Amino acid sequence: MAVATFDTLKFANTLKAGVPPAQAEAEAQAFAEVVQLNLKELVTKDDLAAATKELKQEITDAKNVAKQDLKDAEQRLNSKIDNATAELKVQLAQVKGELVLIRWMLGVTVGGIVAILIRLFLMRGPIS
Known part of the structure; x- marks a missing residue:
């Protein structure tokens, strides 16, 4: 890691050109x-690279968690859809059975x- 340094002697010598030496050194x-x-608070390239790597890892982890949550939600929804489909099939079978019964009763x-009408119109005799 490269560290920037400040040359106080060079700075003081520059100031001595127009300022008293004690003041220049101070x-x-x-x-x-x-x-x-x-x-001390300056961010170095290494610090920035480490932070970037950590952030990328956090993003990857969050993405993986989100994918897993989505898969779990999809499985729950598919399960609910399958249950609803099974219930509807059972109810449809019951309705079909009832329709067959109603058809027989209607028949x-x-x-x-028809038998009564035939009896009435074809056999015009009294019904005893």
């Missing part, structure tokens, strides 16, 4: 402390009415 020292504090009723 300003150089104060400026060095400010620069040092700012450099017998129509047959009875």
Whole structure:
């Protein structure tokens, strides 16, 4: 990791051109402390690369969790759909059975009415 340094002697010598030497050295020292504090919080390329790698891993993990949650939800929905389909098939079978019964009852009723009508119209005699 590359560390930036601040050359206080060079800075003080530059200031000595127009400022008393003691003041130049004091300003150089104060400026060095400010620069040092700012450099501590400076993000390096390595720090940025590590943070990027960690963030990519977190995104990948979140994506995998989301995919699994989606698969689980899909399975639950498919199960509910299968159950509803099975219930509907049972109910449909019951309705079909009832329709067959109604058809037979209607057939017998129509047959009875036809028999009565035949008896009435073909055999005009009294019904005893």
